[in-house]
Amino acid sequence: MPSTSSYYFTGGMLYFEVQGKIFRIHEDILVARSTFFKQMFSLPREGVREVEGQTEEAPIVVPGVTSQDFTSVLLFLYGREFDRCHKFSEDSLAGILRLSNKWQIPGGRAFVIPQLTAQSDIDPVVWFSLASHERVRQWFMPSFVAAAAKSFTEDDIFLIGVTWTAYFTQLREQQLNFRRLAYFTQPPTRAELDECPSECHKKWPLIWRYFHVAWFYADGFLGYKELLDMLEEVNAVNHGICETCFEAVEEDLQNNSMLRMESELLLDSARKAMAMVVFDDDIDDDDD
Structure with missing residues (x-):
C-alpha cells in the first residue's frame, strides 16, 4: 500500500467570518501551521461548537482581527507554497506578525522580522508599536529612538496606546526642562x-x-x-x-x-x- 505524502489532507473546509467577510479555509492548513488552531480543533466539539464553521451560515466568528490582516496571514500560509518570490507590503508583513504571535504560527515571525528589519522607510511609530506590542527585542531600541523624535498624531497615539504615549510625553518634558536650563x-x-x-x-x-x-x-x-x-x-x-x-x-x-x-x-x-x-x-x- 502506498504511503501518504505531506499533502494528504484528511480534514474538511471551515468557514470563518472576519469583519463581515466569509473565508473558506482548509482545516489541515491551519492545524499544520498554527499551534493555536491545532489545540482548538483537538477539543471535543459539542452543541453549538459541533456545527460552528461547518457551513457559511454558521461560520467561526473571529473578533479583534481585521480582514486585511487575516487575508495577509492566509496568503503567507497558502501563497508561499506557490510563489516564494511574492513581495509582501509593509502592512501585510505587520499583519502576519500580529497574527503569528496571536495564533502561534512559528514560521510567520521568522519570516517577517528579517524583511521588516531591512525596510528603512518604515514609519517610526509603526515600527515601535510592532517592537513593543509584538515583543521584537532587536527593534526596540532603534524604534524607540526614532519614535521619540517624532511629533505624535492622533493615529500614532491610538497605535502605541496611552501608556507609551505618557512615557514619551514625560521624556519630552524632561528634554524641554533640560533645554531651559542649558539656555542660561x-x-x-x-x-x-x-x-x-x-x-x-x-x-x-x-x-x-x-x-x-x-x-x-x-x-x-x-x-x-x-x-x-x-x-x-x-x-x-x-x-x-x-x-x-x-x-x-x-x-x-x-x-x-x-x-x-x-x-x-x-x-x-x-x-x-x-x-x-x-x-x-x-x-x-x-x-x-
Missing part, C-alpha cells in the same frame, strides 16, 4: 578669544545665545556631533568668531557634558522602557 549656561571662555585681533570675545556671547535659541526650538533629540554642527552653522550664518577661535572653543566643548546630556537622556529612557517589556526570548529562557 555661560559660554565657555578661551584665551584665544581675548587675544584675537578680530575681537572674537565680543562676538562669542551672542553666538552662544543664538546657538541655544536654535537648540531650544530644534526637533528631536540631538547628540554631541549634531549640536556641534548646529553651533558651527549658527556661527557661520551670523558671521561670528574666526576659524581659529572656533577650533579653540570646539576643543573646549569636547569636555562639556552639557552637549551629551540630551542624547544620554534618550538612551537611558530607552533602556528603562525596554526593561518594561517581556520579549519572546525572555519567555523561552524562562521555559528552559
Whole structure:
C-alpha cells in the first residue's frame, strides 16, 4: 500500500467570518501551521461548537482581527507554497506578525522580522508599536529612538496606546526642562578669544545665545556631533568668531557634558522602557 505524502489532507473546509467577510479555509492548513488552531480543533466539539464553521451560515466568528490582516496571514500560509518570490507590503508583513504571535504560527515571525528589519522607510511609530506590542527585542531600541523624535498624531497615539504615549510625553518634558536650563549656561571662555585681533570675545556671547535659541526650538533629540554642527552653522550664518577661535572653543566643548546630556537622556529612557517589556526570548529562557 502506498504511503501518504505531506499533502494528504484528511480534514474538511471551515468557514470563518472576519469583519463581515466569509473565508473558506482548509482545516489541515491551519492545524499544520498554527499551534493555536491545532489545540482548538483537538477539543471535543459539542452543541453549538459541533456545527460552528461547518457551513457559511454558521461560520467561526473571529473578533479583534481585521480582514486585511487575516487575508495577509492566509496568503503567507497558502501563497508561499506557490510563489516564494511574492513581495509582501509593509502592512501585510505587520499583519502576519500580529497574527503569528496571536495564533502561534512559528514560521510567520521568522519570516517577517528579517524583511521588516531591512525596510528603512518604515514609519517610526509603526515600527515601535510592532517592537513593543509584538515583543521584537532587536527593534526596540532603534524604534524607540526614532519614535521619540517624532511629533505624535492622533493615529500614532491610538497605535502605541496611552501608556507609551505618557512615557514619551514625560521624556519630552524632561528634554524641554533640560533645554531651559542649558539656555542660561555661560559660554565657555578661551584665551584665544581675548587675544584675537578680530575681537572674537565680543562676538562669542551672542553666538552662544543664538546657538541655544536654535537648540531650544530644534526637533528631536540631538547628540554631541549634531549640536556641534548646529553651533558651527549658527556661527557661520551670523558671521561670528574666526576659524581659529572656533577650533579653540570646539576643543573646549569636547569636555562639556552639557552637549551629551540630551542624547544620554534618550538612551537611558530607552533602556528603562525596554526593561518594561517581556520579549519572546525572555519567555523561552524562562521555559528552559
